[in-house]
Amino acid sequence: MRTDAWFAGLAVIVLAVLLATALVAATGASDGTESASEWTPDVPDIHDVDEPTEPSVATLDGDQFNSVQAALDAAQPGDTVVLEGTFEEHVTVETEGVTIAAAERDGAVIDGGGEGTIVTIEAPNVTLEGVWIRDTGHERRGEHAGVFVNGTGATVTDVRLTDVSFGVWINGVSDVTVEGSMIAGREDVFPFTDRGNGIHLWDADDAVLRDNYITTVRDGIYYSWAEGVLTENNTMWEMRYGVHYMYSNDNRLEGNVAANNDVGFALMVSENITLVDNVAANNDGTSAHGILLKDVERSEIRGNAVVANGNGFYIYNAQQNRLVDNLVLENRVGVHATAGSSGGVVAGNSFIENDEQAFATTTAQIAWNDSDRGNYWSDASAVDLDGDGTSEIRHRPAGTVEQLVHDRPQAAVFAESPAFDAVRLAESSFPVVESAGLIDHHPLTEPPHDNWRDYYANHDH
Amino acid sequence: MTLTNEYEGDLESVEPIDAAHADETTAASTATSKTVGRQVLVLAESEYRLAIRSRWAVALTGIFAAFALGLTTFSGASVSPEGFDRTVASLAVLAVYLVPLVALAFSYDAIVGREESGWLQTLFSLPVSRAWIVLGTALGRGAILASATIIGFGVAGGFLLLEFGLAGFDTYVAFLLSTVALGLAFLAFGVLLSTLAREKTHALGFALLAWAWFVLVHDLLALGILSAFDLPGTALSALLLANPTSVFRALVLGSLGAAGDAGFASVLAEAGLSPGVLLGALLAWIVVPIALAAVAIRRRRV
Numbered sequence: 211m212r213t214d215a216w217f218a219g220l221a222v223i224v225l226a227v228l229l230a231t232a233l234v235a236a237t238g239a240s241d242g243t244e245s246a247s248e249w250t251p252d253v254p255d256i257h258d259v260d261e262p263t264e265p266s267v268a269t270l271d272g273d274q275f276n277s278v279q280a281a282l283d284a285a286q287p288g289d290t291v292v293l294e295g296t297f298e299e300h301v302t303v304e305t306e307g308v309t310i311a312a313a314e315r316d317g318a319v320i321d322g323g324g325e326g327t328i329v330t331i332e333a334p335n336v337t338l339e340g341v342w343i344r345d346t347g348h349e350r351r352g353e354h355a356g357v358f359v360n361g362t363g364a365t366v367t368d369v370r371l372t373d374v375s376f377g378v379w380i381n382g383v384s385d386v387t388v389e390g391s392m393i394a395g396r397e398d399v400f401p402f403t404d405r406g407n408g409i410h411l412w413d414a415d416d417a418v419l420r421d422n423y424i425t426t427v428r429d430g431i432y433y434s435w436a437e438g439v440l441t442e443n444n445t446m447w448e449m450r451y452g453v454h455y456m457y458s459n460d461n462r463l464e465g466n467v468a469a470n471n472d473v474g475f476a477l478m479v480s481e482n483i484t485l486v487d488n489v490a491a492n493n494d495g496t497s498a499h500g501i502l503l504k505d506v507e508r509s510e511i512r513g514n515a516v517v518a519n520g521n522g523f524y525i526y527n528a529q530q531n532r533l534v535d536n537l538v539l540e541n542r543v544g545v546h547a548t549a550g551s552s553g554g555v556v557a558g559n560s561f562i563e564n565d566e567q568a569f570a571t572t573t574a575q576i577a578w579n580d581s582d583r584g585n586y587w588s589d590a591s592a593v594d595l596d597g598d599g600t601s602e603i604r605h606r607p608a609g610t611v612e613q614l615v616h617d618r619p620q621a622a623v624f625a626e627s628p629a630f631d632a633v634r635l636a637e638s639s640f641p642v643v644e645s646a647g648l649i650d651h652h653p654l655t656e657p658p659h660d661n662w663r664d665y666y667a668n669h670d671h
Numbered sequence: 672m673t674l675t676n677e678y679e680g681d682l683e684s685v686e687p688i689d690a691a692h693a694d695e696t697t698a699a700s701t702a703t704s705k706t707v708g709r710q711v712l713v714l715a716e717s718e719y720r721l722a723i724r725s726r727w728a729v730a731l732t733g734i735f736a737a738f739a740l741g742l743t744t745f746s747g748a749s750v751s752p753e754g755f756d757r758t759v760a761s762l763a764v765l766a767v768y769l770v771p772l773v774a775l776a777f778s779y780d781a782i783v784g785r786e787e788s789g790w791l792q793t794l795f796s797l798p799v800s801r802a803w804i805v806l807g808t809a810l811g812r813g814a815i816l817a818s819a820t821i822i823g824f825g826v827a828g829g830f831l832l833l834e835f836g837l838a839g840f841d842t843y844v845a846f847l848l849s850t851v852a853l854g855l856a857f858l859a860f861g862v863l864l865s866t867l868a869r870e871k872t873h874a875l876g877f878a879l880l881a882w883a884w885f886v887l888v889h890d891l892l893a894l895g896i897l898s899a900f901d902l903p904g905t906a907l908s909a910l911l912l913a914n915p916t917s918v919f920r921a922l923v924l925g926s927l928g929a930a931g932d933a934g935f936a937s938v939l940a941e942a943g944l945s946p947g948v949l950l951g952a953l954l955a956w957i958v959v960p961i962a963l964a965a966v967a968i969r970r971r972r973v
Contacts, residue, residue, distance in 0.1 A: 214719065214720045214723045214724070217723055217728050217815070217818055218719070218814055218818050220818070220822055221817065221818030221819075221821045221822050222818075224821050224822050224825040224826075225821050225825070227825075228821070228825055228828060228844050228847065229844060231832065231837070231840055231844070232840055232841040232843075232844035232845075233841075234837060235837045235838060235839065235840035235841045236841040611894070614894065614897070614898050617898075618897055618898065618901075619937075619938050620897060620902065620904075620907045620938055620941075620942070621894060621897045621898070622938045623907070623911055623917065623920075623921055623938055623939065623942070624890045624893050624894050624897070624911075624917065626764050626920060626924060627767070627890035627916070627917065627920065628767065628768060628886055628887050628890065629887060629888075629889075629890035629891035629893075629894055630890070630894070632887065632891065633891070633894070
């Protein structure tokens with residue numbers, strides 16, 4: 211009879227199926243949307259270690275001592291003191307070139323009982339290896355450290371430091387190496403400023419910091435007046451600043467990871483820094499910067515990944531820096547430049563899926579590209595007619611509309627509208643419309659990074 | 672006019688229409704609500720059948736399916752993880768262009784076109800209130816547009832389901848239902864224009880102007896006003912609610928999770944625009960134009 215009813219009937223069936231599926235999907239809990247904010251680095255649990263059960267013995271050339279200090283007092287330069295078991299004491303090393311080593315890693319504990327500095331190195335070329343050092347004094351102004359290094363050329367290897375105010379304090383001596391160590395501060399101390407730093411460099415030239423894991427301290431690695439320092443493959447998480455940097459020139463940071471901190475890398479008032487291949491992820495505390503560059507000059511910031519931070523890069527009055535080949539992914543603001551930062555090169559970076567790709571407070575038009583190569587912008591409409599990998603249409607990552615949305619967040623409700631597209635198109639296509647803000651004359655058509663996918667991999671620890 | 676005869680047949684079958692009550696107002700006052708309901712249904716059904724037989728229904732479905740499928744399957748792989756949220760975000764931004772245009776094109780001749788073909792005069796001579804004629808027309812065409820939207824986007828949804836799996840599919844269905852509402856709002860507006868216009872070409876012109884206003888000009892003006900003045904939250908809400916496309920965009924994009932802009936949702940919350948308010952506004956954009964058309968058609972001279 212009603213031969214035409216098939217159409218509405220089909221619609222009703224489709225709708226019923228859709229609603230049923232949606233209901234199943236909604237009750238099926240897990241959200242299918244991947245987000246880079248789930249990403250975490252692979253880190254060990256520093257507190258997960260077995261208490262040594264052996265009797266406490268310090269061995270020096272076959273002689274056995276029941277305290278570390280007694281063995282050290284008997285040692286000659288170049289001797290090795292081997293430790294087993296738990297010692298409750300504070301140790302000062304005054305003999306040149308001695309080695310203090312646990313019989314096996316974490317097989318010996320030096321417990322400070324909550325008072326003062328635990329191991330003080332006063333002689334040159336001392337080595338500390340495999341020992342577990344815990345429970346320093348609590349006063350944050352007291353410079354209470356797990357290891358206080360006052361002798362040049364010291365080496366701290368595979369050491370575990372727990373319940374410490376400061377981890378390793380390098381006090382005005384050069385050529386110190388800290389490697390393969392784990393440092394955990396006191397998690398229950400707040401605010402962050404009442405804690406000490408993981409590795410504290412004061413006038414510590416030519417130090418090498420490598421393969422360390424640092425967590426729950428104030429700042430993971432703190433530099434002041436330290437030059438020629440090499441910092442590589444360290445991991446810093448759950449603290450205030452992963453790396454904090456004052457008045458320290460000519461240093462290199464490579465392959466470090468700073469995740470889930472207030473700020474990943476806070477580089478301030480320094481010049482000629484090389485910051486390459488580091489990762490700053492999920493730094494979204496009060497300040498929430500992935501990499502902060504404040505008053506930093508003539509530095510190279512290359513190949514880093516800033517992922518899911520508040521500001522990926524926050525650049526404040528930083529001059530003549532090269533910001534190249536970085537991956538800027540899923541931050542609230544990809545790059546925020548302010549206070550007259552100028553004169554550098556910004557090229558070869560991938561700006562992918564940031565809420566606001568880039569923002570600069572400026573009354574001029576700033577070009578973010580090299581002579582023939584700009585950046586990749588995931589939201590740019592790229593047109594490459596001659597096949598050279600760069601678009602012939604310039605891109606305005608921060609033009610009139612973005613400026614407006616930044617100044618008046620209310621405007622965001624209209625920001626995805628066709629009107630917004632029209633203004634953007636006008637700014638990109640017709641050089642007649644010139645407004646202040648950022649511009650990329652040679653946006654890349656393909657992202658120079660393909661490792662962005664790594665940050666969406668599920669990590670189950 | 673074989674079609675016309677068929678519909679007349681339908682109308683005559685409605686009981687009871689007493690020949691003695693040929694006068695329109697008398698009919699309305701004496702007819703029970705049940706009778707009125709049946710009259711409206713018959714009118715709606717005639718509109719529905721006409722749209723099926725003139726291939727409008729299939730054409731609309733085809734347009735929506737091609738649009739949704741093209742956007743979801745043939746668009747180049749973008750550099751970001753894929754998922755329903757992101758697909759919905761891009762679909763919502765582009766549906767704002769297409770859906771209003773299609774809805775207006777489908778509805779601008781609903782009344783004035785019928786008048787030019789002589790069908791409206793026939794209807795007016797029957798003991799049916801003019802308001803119910805408008806309502807029936809809108810219901811019939813609305814059913815077609817809603818069905819076409821559901822089938823067209825639903826087919827694309829099926830493909831997306833194969834691609835992304837079940838998780839997050841509710842976002843897509845919410846988007847689809849919002850799109851149905853957006854289409855109906857513009858259909859209602861088209862019916863209103865059609866009731867007011869004297870000639871079909873006028874209605875077409877008004878419809879295109881309305882599209883340009885709601886899709887392009889209104890938001891551009893709003894951006895300008897926002898940049899020029901420091902507006903309170905209520906003014907922002909008023910600006911947004913004054914445009915069904917903005918309401919639709921806020922409704923869909925505001926409900927998205929990780930793929931949505933965090934600032935966007937907070938701005939909506941500050942302006943007091945909860946999903947319930949937005950949904951109510953969109954429904955008002957459907958009901959109010961039809962009500963206005965139902966009033967305006969009394970003044971129409973055939």
